Amino acid sequence: MVTDSEAPKGSFRLSMLLYDSRYRSMTIQVFAFFVLMFGAAWLVYNTKTNLEALGKPFGFDFLFNTSGYDIAQRPIEYSSQSSHLRAAMVGLINTLILAVMACVTATVLGVFAGVLRLSNNWIIAKLMTLYIETFRNVPVLIWIIITSAVMSESMPPPSAFRGADPAASMILWDSVAVTNRGVYIPAPLVEHSLGSISILGVQPSLDAIAFLVVVALSIWLNRRLMAHATNVQNATGVRPTTWWKSLLILFVPAIVLLYALGFHLEYPELRGFNFSGGLQMRNSLIAMWIGLSVYTGAFIAEIVRAGILAISKGQSEAAFALGLQPGKTMRLVILPQALRVIVPPLISQYLNITKNTSLGLAVGYMDLRSTLGGITINQTGRELEGMLLMMLIYLLVSLIISTVMNFYNDRVKLRER
Amino acid sequence: MSEQTSSFVRTDMLPAMEPPSSQVGAAKWARENLFGGWVSTVLTLLSITVIVYVVWHLFPWFANGVWNAGSLTQCREILDGATGACWAVIRVNWLQLVFGFYPPELYWRPILAFVLLFVAIAPVLFPSVPRKLLWFSLLYPFVAVWLLWGGTIWGPVLTLAGFALGYGVLLAAGALGTVIAAALTIAVPVLFWLFAMGPLADTLHAILPLEIESVASRDFGGFMISVVIGVAGIALSLPLGILFALGRQSTMPIIKWISVVFIEFIRGVPLITLLFTASLLLNYFLPPGTNFDLILRVIIMVTLFATAYMAEVIRGGLAALPKGQYEAADALGLDYWKAQRLIIMPQALKISIPGIVNTFIGLFKDTTLVVFIGILDPIGRASAIRATSDWQGIYWELFIFIGAVFWIFCFSMSRYSMHLERRLKTDHR
Numbered sequence: 001m002v003t004d005s006e007a008p009k010g011s012f013r014l015s016m017l018l019y020d021s022r023y024r025s026m027t028i029q030v031f032a033f034f035v036l037m038f039g040a041a042w043l044v045y046n047t048k049t050n051l052e053a054l055g056k057p058f059g060f061d062f063l064f065n066t067s068g069y070d071i072a073q074r075p076i077e078y079s080s081q082s083s084h085l086r087a088a089m090v091g092l093i094n095t096l097i098l099a100v101m102a103c104v105t106a107t108v109l110g111v112f113a114g115v116l117r118l119s120n121n122w123i124i125a126k127l128m129t130l131y132i133e134t135f136r137n138v139p140v141l142i143w144i145i146i147t148s149a150v151m152s153e154s155m156p157p158p159s160a161f162r163g164a165d166p167a168a169s170m171i172l173w174d175s176v177a178v179t180n181r182g183v184y185i186p187a188p189l190v191e192h193s194l195g196s197i198s199i200l201g202v203q204p205s206l207d208a209i210a211f212l213v214v215v216a217l218s219i220w221l222n223r224r225l226m227a228h229a230t231n232v233q234n235a236t237g238v239r240p241t242t243w244w245k246s247l248l249i250l251f252v253p254a255i256v257l258l259y260a261l262g263f264h265l266e267y268p269e270l271r272g273f274n275f276s277g278g279l280q281m282r283n284s285l286i287a288m289w290i291g292l293s294v295y296t297g298a299f300i301a302e303i304v305r306a307g308i309l310a311i312s313k314g315q316s317e318a319a320f321a322l323g324l325q326p327g328k329t330m331r332l333v334i335l336p337q338a339l340r341v342i343v344p345p346l347i348s349q350y351l352n353i354t355k356n357t358s359l360g361l362a363v364g365y366m367d368l369r370s371t372l373g374g375i376t377i378n379q380t381g382r383e384l385e386g387m388l389l390m391m392l393i394y395l396l397v398s399l400i401i402s403t404v405m406n407f408y409n410d411r412v413k414l415r416e417r
Numbered sequence: 418m419s420e421q422t423s424s425f426v427r428t429d430m431l432p433a434m435e436p437p438s439s440q441v442g443a444a445k446w447a448r449e450n451l452f453g454g455w456v457s458t459v460l461t462l463l464s465i466t467v468i469v470y471v472v473w474h475l476f477p478w479f480a481n482g483v484w485n486a487g488s489l490t491q492c493r494e495i496l497d498g499a500t501g502a503c504w505a506v507i508r509v510n511w512l513q514l515v516f517g518f519y520p521p522e523l524y525w526r527p528i529l530a531f532v533l534l535f536v537a538i539a540p541v542l543f544p545s546v547p548r549k550l551l552w553f554s555l556l557y558p559f560v561a562v563w564l565l566w567g568g569t570i571w572g573p574v575l576t577l578a579g580f581a582l583g584y585g586v587l588l589a590a591g592a593l594g595t596v597i598a599a600a601l602t603i604a605v606p607v608l609f610w611l612f613a614m615g616p617l618a619d620t621l622h623a624i625l626p627l628e629i630e631s632v633a634s635r636d637f638g639g640f641m642i643s644v645v646i647g648v649a650g651i652a653l654s655l656p657l658g659i660l661f662a663l664g665r666q667s668t669m670p671i672i673k674w675i676s677v678v679f680i681e682f683i684r685g686v687p688l689i690t691l692l693f694t695a696s697l698l699l700n701y702f703l704p705p706g707t708n709f710d711l712i713l714r715v716i717i718m719v720t721l722f723a724t725a726y727m728a729e730v731i732r733g734g735l736a737a738l739p740k741g742q743y744e745a746a747d748a749l750g751l752d753y754w755k756a757q758r759l760i761i762m763p764q765a766l767k768i769s770i771p772g773i774v775n776t777f778i779g780l781f782k783d784t785t786l787v788v789f790i791g792i793l794d795p796i797g798r799a800s801a802i803r804a805t806s807d808w809q810g811i812y813w814e815l816f817i818f819i820g821a822v823f824w825i826f827c828f829s830m831s832r833y834s835m836h837l838e839r840r841l842k843t844d845h846r
Contacts, residue, residue, distance in 0.1 A: 018597065029671040036675060043702050050701045121457045122450035123464045137827035138820040139782040141796060149812035355687035361789055369689065383697045387690065395685040 047384070060389070062380045063088070069375050071366045073282055076203065084376045091371030092393060098285065098367065099354040102292040106353060107346075109293060110300025117305055128301070135298035141359055144291030148363040151283040155180040158274045170268075177268050177275055182282040184268035184275045191262025207261055214253050222249050284365035288357065296353050300346065307342035308334065339412045347405040351398055358394075368393060478502050488807035506808050507818050514798050514818070517638015523567075523630065527641050530564040533557060534648065542833065558652070565645065568631035571618040579606040579614065634712045638793035640822060645712070647781040650719040654780065655773065657720065658727025659766075663757065665732055676728070683725035689786055691718045696790040715787055723780040730776055734769030735761065767841050774834035778827045785823075795819045 017027045051058055063085040070080050075093045078086055117128040135143070156168035158179045170177045177184040194206035225245055233239040268278030311334050319329040360367040361374065368390060377386040438444055451461045481501030485508070486492040492503035507514075516524060537557035540550040559573040583606035590598040622628070637645065664676030683691070695714040700707075742764065746756035766773070788797040799815045802808050 025669050029669050032675065033671050046704055047701045050705055053705055116460075119457075119460070120450065120453060121460050121464075123468075124460045127464050127467070133828065134824070137778070137782075137824045137831070139785040139823055141785045141788070142816055142820050142823070145796065146812065146816050149816075153810060153812065351684075358687040358689045359786070361689070369687070373690065373693065377697075384701055387694060387698055391686045391690050394687060394690065395682065398685040 051384070056381070058385065060385055062376075062382050062385070065380070067376065068379065071371065073285060073366055084372070084380065087376060088368065088372035088389075088393075091366060091368040092397075094365070094371075095354070095357050095360075095367040095369075096397075098288055098292075098357045098360070098365065099350075101289050102296065102353045102357070103350050105289070105293040106296040106300055106349070109297030111304050113297060113301035114304030115308070117301060118308060132298045132301050135295055136302070140291060140295040140356055141362060143295050144287055144359055144362055147290045148283060148287035151182075151286055152180050157181070158270065161270050161275075175265075175267055177270075177278075179275065180283070181274070182280050183286055184278045184280055186265040186267050187277070187279040189264055189266050190258075191264070193261070210261075211254065211257060214257050218250050218253050222246050225249060282365075284360065284363045287363045288360055288365050292353055292356055296349055296356075299349055299352075303342055303345045303349065304338075307338040310341045311337050336412070340409075343405070343409045343412055347402055347409065350405065351401055354397060354401060355394065484508055489809065489811050490807075502814050503811060504814055506802065506811050506814050510798070510802050510808075511818075513639060513802070514795055514815075515639045516641050517793050517798065518636040519632060519638070519641065520630075520636070523632065526564045526567070526629075526632075530561045531644070533560060533564075534644075563629075565637075566632055566634070567629045569618065569622050569626070569628040571621045571627070575614045575618050575621075576610065579609045582606050582609055634710050637712060639798055640795055642712070642787070642792060642794050643781070643784040646716055646719055646784045646787065649716045650723050650780050650784075651777050653716075653720045654723035654727050654776070657724040658731055658776075659762070661724060661728035662731035662735060665728065666735055680725045680728050683722055684729070688719070688722050688783055689789055691722055692786060692790050694718065711790075711792065715790070715792065719780060719783065722783070723776055726776045726779070727773065730769050730772035731765060733772060734765035734767075737768050738765055770834055770838050770841070774830055778830050781826060781830070782823065795822070 017023050064083050066080075067082055067084045067087045068080050069087070071078055071087065071090050071094075073094055074090055075097060076090060078090045113128045113131055116124050117132065119125050119128075155178055158177075158181060160166060160168040161170065161177065161179070168179075175186050190207050194210060196203040196205045225242060229240050229242050266277050268275045268280075271277075315333055315337065316329055319333040324332065357365075357367050358369040358373075361370055364370070372386055372393075373390040377383050380386070435441075439448060452458045477500050479502060481496060481499055482504045483492045483495050483501060484504050486495060486503065486505035487509070489503055489506070492501075492505055496503075512521070512524075516527060519527060534557070536550070537554040540546040540548060540554055556577070559577050563570060563573045583602050586605045587598055587602040590601045593601075661676050661680060664672050665680065667673050667676070692715060695718040696711065699714055738761065742760055743756070746760040751759065785794060785796050788794050788800075791797075793801065796819065799819060802815060803811060
């Protein structure tokens with residue numbers, strides 16, 4: 001028997017727009033679309049009226065005016081004579097620097113804490129539980145402000161480092177000075193610099209680019225070497241010795257390049273009332289970095305723990321039955337499977353870090369929000385344009401991070417049939 | 418052979434020997450849990466060193482704590498060079514940290530609202546509480562708003578009347594078909610609130626002036642504001658999140674794309690930019706001369722922010738549900754909303770409980786960001802206290818207090834979610 005699921009054919013009546021499920025979804029969508037467009041038009045009309053009433057034209061030309069304010073932490077050339085656009089760029093780069101630093105340390109901290117919480121050792125497992133539960137359940141803003149307060153109120157002033165019997169001393173073989181004005185670390189310098197190139201007004205140093213290129217090439221060559229060794233092993237059953245070739249390939253080119261450039265470290269030194277030389281990491285950067293790292297590290301620890309627990313015990317038992325050692329079991333069996341559970345939530349933690357860098361306002365870190373969304377808006381009175389531009393940039397950064405990480409996720413994902 | 422018959426045969430059992438001392442009690446436990454291998458031993462020694470170091474330095478600080486002093490200088494005089502906490506700062510300022518600038522003679526109102534909050538959420542959280550209390554839960558938002566902000570009683574009452582009106586319309590218009598009834602149910606109360614409520618409230622107030630002293634939003638502060646924003650955001654973001662999750666799963670392309678753009682936009686920008694939009698830009702987007710309460714704006718923005726995250730969490734739950742459940746609901750002849758209400762949502766929400774509660778906890782912690790737009794939440798109050806000449810230079814005591822209060826709220830929420838997961842667990846693994 002053939003059943004006809006189609007509704008009876010007949011002439012179209014207006015009431016079918018509401019009662020016939022074939023047309024109803026169209027009605028609802030058209031209605032929603034009109035409501036949306038009406039709402040948007042209302043907002044735009046209001047904005048236009050309000051802007052006219054205030055006598056403010058809409059436009060982004062203010063970005064090219066002189067900014068007139070200073071930024072303490074300038075990764076690229078900037079002065080108060082530069083434009084607002086330049087200030088926004090400095091802010092964006094500061095945001096990205098902080099985000100990358102915090103992502104790296106939070107991941108390291110999180111992986112350690114997550115693995116150790118699963119440890120058979122009772123005391124370390126309890127300690128890690130304490131760390132995770134404490135930091136996860138208190139707002140990140142409190143951690144940032146506490147770190148900032150500790151840095152500026154409990155650390156010795158630079159003058160305490162002076163004299164024959166100083167009250168404070170530098171740590172790590174006299175290379176790092178922790179003061180209430182920030183942390184001074186050795187600066188990497190080169191003698192025969194290759195200069196720099198200009199891309200969109202940013203001047204990345206050619207030395208750093210050359211170094212990165214050489215390292216990337218070494219890693220690529222090393223992978224070719226490993227692939228070749230695997231091929232030989234598959235063909236003959238004997239794996240050729242590779243460790244000294246790997247070491248040679250990985251380290252010699254980079255060392256030769258550094259030697260040719262005349263690489264050396266410039267240590268911070270006490271001159272007069274303050275330290276000079278070296279790199280100064282300001283309190284604001286340190287506070288944001290530590291605050292974001294310890295807070296997000298607790299979340300990443302839980303993600304790592306959940307990922308490892310998600311792998312059934314049979315997997316490690318099977319690996320042991322095959323005669324793999326514990327280290328290899330972890331590397332070849334557990335981690336590849338755990339990674340596909342870990343990576344997606346890890347992506348959102350990285351995004352959270354990036355968005356939380358906007359809390360820099362609390363400690364005066366000059367990120368995108370404090371430059372473009374803060375001082376620039378206050379000076380020019382262009383809240384609307386400034387906020388729109390800032391939201392757009394944050395959105396772009398978030399989309400780029402999630403695209404890159406999703407690409408990585410696709411690579412570690414389990415190939416399903 | 419016969420000689421051997423008289424050989425020794427034991428007729429009674431030997432008593433069981435004690436296990437070796439390394440295999441019982443504390444020794445065994447320590448061997449397995451603290452000193453199993455050299456890595457474990459090193460970790461144990463390291464941990465013990467850290468614990469001893471921390472306790473050694475922190476114990477005197479806690480033990481010498483000063484509770485009675487008027488300023489940090491007095492604290493230091495009392496301590497006389499010894500290390501010690503100055504808890505007096507909490508003792509002197511704790512009312513400010515909890516209530517902000519709320520008039521002290523009216524403190525009973527937020528306290529009553531807070532106590533009633535637990536009465537209102539009890540039937541939602543625990544099934545053993547009588548079901549009739551759910552009516553009070555529905556009434557609670559109006560009671561709380563009236564208690565906190567004060568003013569005439571007719572505003573909340575008439576707002577509530579709008580909902581009753583909508584319900585009446587729904588019953589009356591049921592015969593006209595789902596779509597028309599739904600449209601009327603939304604349209605009539607909205608028109609009532611927009612046009613009839615204001616004049617009606619004035620008239621009723623003139624006839625019967627029932628009012629308590631009103632408190633302006635700018636006087637709100639401290640933990641009170643965190644709880645107000647947090648509770649409102651939590652209560653509103655769950656239903657909105659469900660709607661957007663369904664919208665994103667919808668087969669209607671326009672509805673789907675509206676949901677996707679909303680969710681991805683909100684998730685792509687920091688909360689703080691949304692809060693600044695609420696405080697700086699809303700005046701641009703609304704008709705000239707409109708001005709509404711800053712706390713209300715913040716609640717709206719925090720809710721929208723949490724809604725986007727909530728929608729993604731619930732979408733995860735929906736996606737985890739086997740397709741057979743949807744097909745079974747169709748096979749039973751249930752329409753879309755009935756299928757969602759009776760079959761899909763109960764299961765999808767159960768799967769997403771950990772994510773939902775994590776979003777709630779995140780939202781509650783994020784209420785601290787309102788300090789950036791000039792609302793004096795606990796952190797704002799703490800900064801103000803630290804800026805006074807009496808308490809300049811104090812920080813640990815204040816932030817430990819604030820952090821501990823947040824910790825208690827968030828930790829109990831996460832424990833409750835674990836309890837709920839266990840209670841709703843139906844599979845027997």
